[in-house]
Structure formats: C-alpha cells, structure tokens
Amino acid sequence: MPVRSSSPIKAIKQAEKNMEEIQETISGIFEILNISLPDDDMYLGMGRDNLIKLYQNIVELILNDTGTKFIRNKLYNSEKQLEITLDKIYKLNIKPKVHALRQ
Numbered sequence: 001m002p003v004r005s006s007s008p009i010k011a012i013k014q015a016e017k018n019m020e021e022i023q024e025t026i027s028g029i030f031e032i033l034n035i036s037l038p039d040d041d042m043y044l045g046m047g048r049d050n051l052i053k054l055y056q057n058i059v060e061l062i063l064n065d066t067g068t069k070f071i072r073n074k075l076y077n078s079e080k081q082l083e084i085t086l087d088k089i090y091k092l093n094i095k096p097k098v099h100a101l102r103q
Contacts, residue, residue, distance in 0.1 A: 022058060026051050 037044040
C-alpha cells in the first residue's frame with residue numbers, strides 16, 4: 001500500500017481500491033453488528049452511529065484537498081506519532097502497515 005506512486009494511473013487505481021475496501025469494511029462491520037446484536041440493543045445503535053460518522057468523515061476528508069494534503073504530510077512525517085495513535089489496534093493483534101507510509 002504505497003502512499004506515493006510514480007504513476008498517476010496506478011495512484012488512481014490504488015485510491016479506488018482503497019475506497020472500495022473502506023466501504024466493504026464498514027459494510028462488514030454493520031453486518032457483524034446486525035448479526036451479533038438484537039435490533040433494540042443500545043450498542044447496536046451506537047455502533048451504527050459511529051460507523052456512519054466514520055464514513056462521513058472519511059468522505060469529507062477526501063473532498064477537502066488542502067486538509068487531506070496537510071494530514072497526509074503529517075502522517076508521512078510522524079510515523080512514531082501514528083504508532084502511538086494505533087496502540088489500541090496493536091493490542092488487538094491487528095498489525096497495520098505503518099511502515100508503508102515511508103515508501
């Protein structure tokens with residue numbers, strides 16, 4: 001998952017793939033919540049609300065060119081800060097490709 005590609009076509013295809021994967025992941029979590037929890041469960045409602053807000057924020061960030069460039073540069077230049085932010089994910093034994101930001 002390289003952040004910077006030498007080919008604009010490859011970068012566009014990667015961005016499309018990433019967006020599809022985000023959509024599929026959020027849909028998958030929705031499905032898990034729906035299967036795991038009854039319709040009247042408070043955690044189901046909170047989970048749905050959080051997933052909707054997450055997706056809305058991702059879309060808004062993508063549409064904000066100036067803000068996206070700022071965040072991209074901040075992430076690219078602060079791998080250690082990102083690792084601390086993702087500490088909870090590491091505790092769940094999910095290993096994100098943080099090193100890919102340096103490629």
